[in-house]
Amino acid sequence: MKPVSGGWSLRRRVITLLTVVGVLLIGLAAAEAAMAARNRTQIDAVLNQTGPLRVQSQELLNALLDQETAVRGYAVSGKPADLGPYREGLDQEKAVIASMGTLLGDYPQVGRELRIVEDRVQQWRQSVAEPVIATTERSGTRAGQALVTDQARQQFDQVRTAVADLQEEILAAREQSASDVRNSSNVLVVLLIVAALVVVVAGAVLLLSLDRMVIRPLTGLATQVREVAEGDYQHRIATVGPPEFIRLGDDVDAMRQKIASDLAEVREARERIEWVNSQLQKQAEELTRSNRDLEQFAYVASHDLQEPLRKVASFCQLLQRRYAGQLDERADQYIAFAVDGAQRMQRLINDLLAFSRIGRLTTGFTEVDLNKVLGDVAGQTEAARQYADAELTWTEMPVIRGEEPLLTNLLANLVSNSIKFRRPDVPPKVHVSARLVGSEWEISCQDNGIGIEPEFADKIFVIFQRLHSKDAYPGTGIGLAIVKKIVEYHGGRVWVDTDVPEGTAIRFTLPALPEDVEAAAAAADPPAQSQPSVADDATASAETPEQSADPDRPDLPGGAPESGRTGDMRETVG
Numbered sequence: 001m002k003p004v005s006g007g008w009s010l011r012r013r014v015i016t017l018l019t020v021v022g023v024l025l026i027g028l029a030a031a032e033a034a035m036a037a038r039n040r041t042q043i044d045a046v047l048n049q050t051g052p053l054r055v056q057s058q059e060l061l062n063a064l065l066d067q068e069t070a071v072r073g074y075a076v077s078g079k080p081a082d083l084g085p086y087r088e089g090l091d092q093e094k095a096v097i098a099s100m101g102t103l104l105g106d107y108p109q110v111g112r113e114l115r116i117v118e119d120r121v122q123q124w125r126q127s128v129a130e131p132v133i134a135t136t137e138r139s140g141t142r143a144g145q146a147l148v149t150d151q152a153r154q155q156f157d158q159v160r161t162a163v164a165d166l167q168e169e170i171l172a173a174r175e176q177s178a179s180d181v182r183n184s185s186n187v188l189v190v191l192l193i194v195a196a197l198v199v200v201v202a203g204a205v206l207l208l209s210l211d212r213m214v215i216r217p218l219t220g221l222a223t224q225v226r227e228v229a230e231g232d233y234q235h236r237i238a239t240v241g242p243p244e245f246i247r248l249g250d251d252v253d254a255m256r257q258k259i260a261s262d263l264a265e266v267r268e269a270r271e272r273i274e275w276v277n278s279q280l281q282k283q284a285e286e287l288t289r290s291n292r293d294l295e296q297f298a299y300v301a302s303h304d305l306q307e308p309l310r311k312v313a314s315f316c317q318l319l320q321r322r323y324a325g326q327l328d329e330r331a332d333q334y335i336a337f338a339v340d341g342a343q344r345m346q347r348l349i350n351d352l353l354a355f356s357r358i359g360r361l362t363t364g365f366t367e368v369d370l371n372k373v374l375g376d377v378a379g380q381t382e383a384a385r386q387y388a389d390a391e392l393t394w395t396e397m398p399v400i401r402g403e404e405p406l407l408t409n410l411l412a413n414l415v416s417n418s419i420k421f422r423r424p425d426v427p428p429k430v431h432v433s434a435r436l437v438g439s440e441w442e443i444s445c446q447d448n449g450i451g452i453e454p455e456f457a458d459k460i461f462v463i464f465q466r467l468h469s470k471d472a473y474p475g476t477g478i479g480l481a482i483v484k485k486i487v488e489y490h491g492g493r494v495w496v497d498t499d500v501p502e503g504t505a506i507r508f509t510l511p512a513l514p515e516d517v518e519a520a521a522a523a524a525d526p527p528a529q530s531q532p533s534v535a536d537d538a539t540a541s542a543e544t545p546e547q548s549a550d551p552d553r554p555d556l557p558g559g560a561p562e563s564g565r566t567g568d569m570r571e572t573v574g
Helices: 010-077 080-101 108-139 141-147 150-229 243-322 329-357 370-380 382-388 404-420 479-489 514-523 534-540
Strands: 366-369 391-395 399-402 429-437 440-447 494-497 505-511 546-548
Touching: 010 080, 010 108, 010 141, 010 150, 010 243, 080 108, 108 141, 108 150, 150 243, 243 329, 366 370, 366 404, 370 382, 370 391, 370 404, 382 404, 399 404, 399 505, 404 429, 404 440, 404 479, 429 514, 479 494, 479 505
Parallel strands: 391 429
Antiparallel strands: 366 399, 391 546, 429 440, 440 505, 494 505
């Protein structure tokens, strides 16, 4: 396909063509309007001038004939009544001539013929009609008839001839006007035909131009675009035609280059992703193998490792019982160390197994009522609470989705820690509360124990991390690590609130049920009373519905003297 010659844009070409066609059509329309006006004028002349003139010329002839007949009749009879037609004809003659005079503006030749008729009529009247009438009145009919001679008849024939010439001139003028009407009508038809030809030619030129300047370049561009769409992204798009199409082709080619570049990047990224997927597949296989090894280790730890530990502990206890007092004091101490170490090793193995099972051995999430869970926790910690004279209270707790055994283990660890890390000579008080924050339940476990310094708030959740010696507080240091893993397994987070005035407040979140969130949103439409802060949960326990493991004891106090806090740190219960 050859480039279109010239540098005119498509818009300029179309505007130029339409302008030329418009000028031609406007000129033809003006000519047609002028010719139509002329045609109407000529038709008016035929209908309103030459036609009435022809009729009036006949009326003039009739009026003259009436006059001539009346004059001859009066000359014969001598009766004055016979002159009535003469006078009526005379009046009609004057009226007709006056009426014809108003229609002769465009016909001077007809006017000249009319004046000739008037002159000859006047001559006939002066030489024939008036003398006959006067002679008949004065001398009688015989004298009047003597004046009606052949010469008199010849004069009236001249009048008839003049009227005939007038009628012929009027007819000629009428024929000329009719011819002009026909000519102007023909010209009008020709102009209409020319206008139609201009429209047809302009349409043909426009169609050919559009085919050459629009359809062909577009077809070529579409063909090249289809080639690119079929996958040939390296095919350069070359466009011909008006400048607009060339710019369009350049833009499309730039888009092709961008797509080709992006596709190259996508291919590279896909290759990298495939490589990463292969590495991930290898890692997944390695993790699967590692999990099998861990499961095998867990089995070995729970069976094979504990068997020799139990044997060591049993024989050490047997030595301790049988040879107690028979050896020296140092030997008894060594035996006690061995027994304690073996038992502590068993507890570490059991806690490690419990930690590894979280999220791996699952029973599936169900709706769990935390009120029931706290009731179970109260039963599990009853012995420890009685020994420490501790009090466990809680407000109305929500229903959430989770695993009930894990949630029971979570709250049991928190309550046990609160009881274990109590202040000397101060009965422990543990209070559990919950409040809805957004789409989560924020659950708090607050006590009046020894507290935690802010710089160690994150350290206590590390597995086997102890902040005290094993002699000060028993345990393996894994309890709060289990708490954190259970909370995160349920989609929440756990932290220590260091802003409480007394003791320790451990807070964690659990996702709320959708119906609880919707109910809270509906209740929030009117201004709702704000829930009490965590620091006030203990003091508000007497005003809110709650369940208590020891209803006879007072609530957890809202605060205690600052001197009641110690520098000791808490650890988890093994």
